[in-house]
Amino acid sequence: MAENNDSFQYNYVAKQQEEIKKIRQKYLPKEDASLEHLRSLDRSVTKPGAILSITVGILSTLLLGLGMSCTTVWQDTLFLPGIGIGILGLLGMAAAYPLYRNITRKRREKLAPEILRLTQELLK
16 A cells, blocks of 8 residues: 655644744844833833832831830830830831932933933934
8 A cells, every 4th residue: 555645744832932932032133222221221210229228128127126126025124225226117117218219310310311312212
């Protein structure tokens, strides 16, 4: 008997296709460096303020916890210092968001001309 070799066999694997596209994308030249620069500038406006305010918030929360521990566990010796430490923690926690706003506002004012120039260039 003769075998019929006129058949077509096709295997499509979506994961392989996506992986191939991702690898290929790494080696293609960047289409628009201006857009990437605009995105990085936009991210750089909020990032420093967020990092600093989160750090201040976490450290202040730890101070508040230390103050609470001093007033509850070591009442006889560290009650008054615990209140002071707790108040410092509360003040730091309250200052975290205004700190973020101020840093972001200053960064926005500093980078606004460059961002506006790039957006104008990309919109044309």
